[in-house]
Amino acid sequence: MKRKTNWGLWMSVLVTVIVFTLSIPTYSKILLLALYILGIIYLKRSVFYYVKANRKITSENQQDWDQAWPLYRKAIKAGLQKSFVVTSASMFLQKGDATEGKAILEQYLQSSTGKDPNLDNIAKTMLSMAYWMDGDLQKAIQTVDQVYESGYRDKNLFINYTTYALEKGDLSKAKALLDESAEMENSSPGIRDNRGWLYILQGNWEQADELFSDLIQKNPRFPEPYVHYAQVLIHYGQVQAAIDMLRRALEARFSNTSGMKQQHIQHLLDKLEAAETRLKTAKEIDADPVNVASGRMPKPLEGTFAAQDSEILEGFAARPSKPLKQKKRKQEDEEERLPNTDLTEADLQYIREHNLE
Helix, strand or coil: CCCCCCHHHHHHHHHHHHHHHCCCCHHHHHHHHHHHHHHHHHHCHHHHHHHHHHHHHCCCCHHHHHHHHHHHHHHHHCCCCHHHHHHHHHHHHHHCCHHHHHHHHHHHHHHHCCCCHHHHHHHHHHHHHHHHHCCCHHHHHHHHHHHHHCCCCCHHHHHHHHHHHHHHCCHHHHHHHHHHCHHHHCCCHHHHHHHHHHHHHHCCHHHHHHHHHHHHHHCCCCCHHHHHHHHHHHHCCEHHHHHHHHHHHHCCCCCCCCCCCHHHHHHHHHHHHCHHHHHHHHHHHHHCHHHHHCCCCCCCCCCCCCCCCCCECCCCCCCCCCCHHHHHHHHHHHHHHCCCCCCCHHHHHHHHHCCCC
16 A cells, blocks of 8 residues: 655654754744744634634534534635535535535535536535525435536435435436445445335335334434334334424434425424324324425324324224344344255255165
């Protein structure tokens, strides 16, 4: 493996050696070195701003986040390296002014396209999210499709592209992308959640039940899996279990790029918790899986619905008693318990020796 030469370190050593070999007073040598160090700090100031901004944006206290944005701007203005510029734009998209994040990415692509193809593709994948957030689904799809056609592949590309395909209702495209990214699925809760979302839209409730019951045990940090699992539970009339999932969704981490919004989840939760609106809301959720899975409110249903305080509602699909994995495991166990009637070579030899043929 080829090692990268640290030219900055060697230059500093060289300058230090040269300064101390000069025939000048010691205080002059120290002054020259101090000026050199100050010059390096000035040239590298963008990195210092960037590191300080990252410390602020990763703080648990969201009030610290406001201090990060001026630092990111200073870092970019001071000539921050392009990979850090793209990362800074991502922070704006997720936690700050998404419009500014979008502008940073567009500026980067206008000035640097072609110099680093991989970084270009990462920036375009992020930019597609900005278009999606603006409600321009078609432009978001066109942008990730450019990245996909270039041959670039990573988890974020598959998460974004499948999300847009599912939003559009292009289930065949979503399935093809999910099948292609199957190897990434176990290590990517986002891809796994989108697989479950596809199952919901396909009406494969038993598979969705199995997937989400497994996924939520891993405590994903984003709200979508909990809302999607709540949908599955509502389909089976398990309203109290669905309420518990929505509560867990509200404890997840939200960002500007979250498909689910806190106020939307809270509204669903309030309606399901109230006896007067429990049955009506559950029926609406089950009747409109497309909108609910995309983070929108379900279409209202007409008619009168009785007040309900039951934890399990009647009139919904019957939930299978055993998840698919348990059924498959039971079938495999039963097959293992069946007597083995295959004859081995030793059996055949015994038959021949005892004239039992």
